[in-house]
Amino acid sequence: MVATVRRSGWLRGGRRGAAAAVLAWVCAQAAHALPSFDEVKGSFRPSDTVLRSREGEELQRLRTDASVRRGQWVALADVSPALREALVRSEDQRFYAHSGVDWHAVSAAAWANLWHQRTRGASTITMQLAGLLDDDWRAGPGGRTLAQKVGQGVAAQRLEQSWRKDQILEAYLNLVPFRGEIVGLDALSRSLFGKAAQGLDAREAAIAAALVRAPNARAEQVARRACTVLQALQPQGAGQSGSARQGMPPSAARSEVQANPQSVCAGLDAYTAAMLQRRAWDASAGVAPHFMRYLLRTLRAQPAGRAAAQEQGTAVPVPVPTPAPLPTELRSSLRAGLQRFAVQTLTQQLRELQGRGVEDGAVLVLDNASGEVLAWVGSSGTLSQAAEVDGVQALRQPGSTLKPFLYAQALAENRLTAASLLDDAPTAIATPGGLYVPQNYDRRFRGWVSVRTALAASLNVPAVRTLVLVSPDAFHQQLRTLGLPLRESGGYYGYSLALGSPEVSLLQLTQAYRTLALGGRTGPLRLQPAAKAPQAASLQRVLDGRAAFIVGDILSDGNARAPTFGTDSVLATRFWTAVKTGTSKDMRDNWALGWSQRYTVGVWVGNASGAAMHEVSGSSGAAPIWAALMGYLHAHEPSRAPAPPPGLRRVAVRFAGPGEPAPEPARAEWFIAGTEQAVFAIDKGACSEDGERTRGQKGLKHSTPMPCGPAAQATARITAPAPGSIIALDPDIPPARQRLQLHAAGPGSARLQWRLDGKPLGRGARLSWLPWPGRHVLQLADAQGRVLDELRFEVRGAGVRAGP
Structure with missing residues (x-):
């Protein structure tokens, strides 16, 4: 080896030069400016992001770096x-x-x-x-x-x-x-x-x-x-x-x-x-996981405006190609105490409802003026089999919670007043797909009622009659203006739009109710504390302020809701609030939405899987949670009724009928200026030359002519169902809840006899029948067996056959 080195002396010198060059390069590389301790500590980024309340308390920790x-x-x-x-x-x-x-x-x-x-x-x-x-x-x-x-x-x-x-x-x-x-x-x-x-x-x-x-x-x-x-x-x-x-x-x-x-x-x-x-450190921990994910998605979608978002708290995303890194801590608009109380209250209520097939729920609380989200609970957590699903954003059928917007539109267009009378009676409306036969939740009809009673008591038939006046397409456009982006057109939903057949989220619906609380104006939601309170001029008007006030006054009227909810329901608060409940088809969704002077609270109860609940109504499902949250918010804060906007008049009204008791007692009622009147009477209508008439208000005609004059006084007639009705049975609803109500009107009603397909069915002016599929002939006869009236109808779908 030594000889080899000596034979190549020039190589040995070359290697030394190369080694010196390498060492020089290494020293140069190491000599570049090293970071200071403070720089290293400042650039350290945890894999988790911490969400803090507006007070600075930690509410949620969520892993945001998967690498x-x-x-x-x-x-x-x-x-x-x-x-x-x-x-x-x-x-x-x-x-x-x-x-x-x-x-x-x-x-x-x-x-x-x-x-x-x-x-x-x-x-x-x-x-x-x-x-x-x-x-x-x-x-x-x-x-x-x-x-x-x-x-x-x-x-x-x-x-x-x-x-x-x-x-x-x-x-x-x-x-x-x-x-x-x-x-x-x-x-x-x-x-x-x-x-x-x-x-x-x-x-x-x-x-x-x-x-x-x-x-x-x-x-x-x-x-x-x-x-x-x-x-x-x-x-x-x-x-x-x-x-x-x-x-x-x-x-x-x-x-x-x-x-x-x-x-x-x-x-x-x-x-x-x-x-x-062991992996004891969960990827997420806290009381606001769904809100934090929504906030992170919003911030990721608008990195160019993240500084403004941090200052203003806006929830309007502005997509850009390359998102910037998120901060390791986020300050939210949530109230720590309210958020924990909402989680606790939702969990407690759902535990009490476990025996009725309920496991999911969601809560949203908004500040009316600023639009700040004060509480956001997307799931019941451990009680749910789908705890990751955010119930605040999930699309569900809203049921009767759309009715306030329908009546507000009818009031704003001067089609109705709060004292106008609507007929809560069996009816059938002709549609391109056949006859639409609406029913009330309790399968009862209350006759002539005012708009105030119809809305507060959440009656379905008057709501459908109102939609006939407004039209499904016009109401569909109004809902979209309110921030409810329905997937289909008004014609697709038809008259079921009045009863909440489309799908909306709790987030969208609560924001729409906030519009009512703001007198018909709306503004963006804020997920982070606003640097300054928004100006009233920045709010956009999407609904007539006078109509919004009247609707709020109706929904705060405990006496008006008494026919359905009683005078001492859970919806009654010791301070001013306006509230509406809703239940979707087959009890799949249960809602309670309402507002006070400062807050709007929305609650949904149901199952993320879409399974039906059992014996859960608006007052027993979501309403107790809503009432508890309102009580917490106003434990030390008053809530007063809003002042009426310009253009409203309060007039004393009375109701009367020709030779009949008044349908409702006299009272003072709010009217949009120019629509007020003092007396509301039931107009029976005039007889035509052939002895028939059509009763009801404009656009609310019965599907078949009604007899009048001497013929009406001498002969009993079938008033329900309507001739040619097609009744579709729902396999998801228990058969006992799908009974068809048979009604007759005329003299000697107590002695009337019902026949179905030629066989005796029962006696009296009213009869409840458990339908079965097929085409049927229904007859009404007097005590002597003479046929007074006859009609044909059809029952479709699976049902339970019951004997006559």
Whole structure:
């Protein structure tokens, strides 16, 4: 070998020049400006984002970086003394003595390599930190090159010159990879041991130190290494370690370590295996997971305007191609106490309803003036089999909760007044698909009622009659203006639009009710606290303010809702509120929405799967939650009725009928100026030449002519069902709830006889019949068996056949 070198003297000189060039390049690379400790700490980003309430309390923690698992930055003073000593003894015993490079370890490693012996290696904690801070010095698949090793040593010495020892150790503990995706001490402590870093004992500290050396080793290898670390932590008699000489705090773990090395590691194998399989740190924890996800999606969609979003709290997304990093903490508009109370109240109510097939619910609370979201509960959590589904955004059928907007439109268009009379009686409306026969929730009809009673008591037939006046297409357009983007056209939904057949979300519906609270105006929702209160001029008018006031006055009238809910229902509050409940087809969705002077509260109860509930009505499902939330909000805050806007008049009215009792008692009623009148009477209509008439208000005609004059007084007639009706049975509704009501009017009603398909069916003016499929002939006969009236109708669908 020596001869070869001498034969190529010029080569030896060339190699020296090349080595010098490499060293010069390495030193230049390491000489570039290293980051300061404050820069490293400031650029540290946890893998989780924390959501805080408007008061600053932590409400939710959510993992937002799927590539790595980092916790919060942990100060060295908050690290377990056992771990600090275990790490130094395991990785760098002369950490407090060297200046970045441990030359004793370097010489020992060189000597061991010369004799092909295994050794610990010469990499110090400072050198490892340099590799974590600069990718140039990180080991590749085949280890570090000579240039990388030299550069890493130079960078370590420069770190020692500008950083303190405690800063180096603190940064290392927060940046070092431990196992798999876990990086940093906080993530390790919470994931594997389920505690903060300051609570690690000697055994846990030894496992953590062993993972630094071999992050992805098998459990038995980690346990053996941890046992070695535990043994090294035993008391050293009068002698002190280098770390103690440098002022390291004495380890609290020393008292836990016994003198016998065998007892130190007893059970460590099983304990290590259990800890390495554990993942105690959930990806999400808190009381507002659905709200936080919605806020994050909103911010990701508008990175260009994120600064404005942080200041204004707007929820209007502005999509751009490349989103910027999100902040590690987000301040929300939520009230911490209200959010926790909403979660608790929803959970408690759903526990009480568990026996009725209910497991999901959602709550939304808005500030009327600012539009800030004060509470957002998207799920019942552990009670639900679909806890990740956000009930605030899920599309569901709103039922009767659309009626306030329908009546408001009819009032604004001067088609009706709050005192106008509507006939709550069986009716059939001809449509292109056949006859539409609406029914009330309780299958009862109340005759002539005012608009005030029809809305407050949530009667279905008067609502459908009102939609006939307004038209489905016009009402569909009004709903879209209110922020309810229905998927289909008004013609698609038809007259069922009055009863809530489309699908909307609780978020959209509560915002629409906020429009009523604001007198017909609307503005954007805010997910973060607004820097300043929005100006009234910034709100957009989408509904006549006078009509919105009258609707609110009706929905706050406990006497008007008494026919359906009674005088002492859960909807009655000791302060001013306006509220409306709703139940969708087959009790699949239950709603309660309403507002006070300052707040709008929306509640949905049902099942995310779409399964039907059992015996759950508006007053027993969502309404108790709504009432509890309103009580919490106004425990120390008054709520007064709004002042009437210009253009309204309050007039005393009375109701009368020709030779009949008044349908409702006299009262004072609100009118849009120009529509007021003092007396409302039932107009029976005039007879035509053939002795027939059509009764009701304009556009609310019966499907068949009604007899009048002497014929009406002498002959009884079938009033329900209408001739040619097609009745479709719903297989999802219990048969007992699908009885067909047969009604007759005329003299001698108590002695009337009903026949179906030629067979006796029953007696009296009213009869309830359990239908079965087929085409049927219904006859009405007097006591002597003479047929007075006859009609044909059809029943379609699966049903339960019952005898006559």
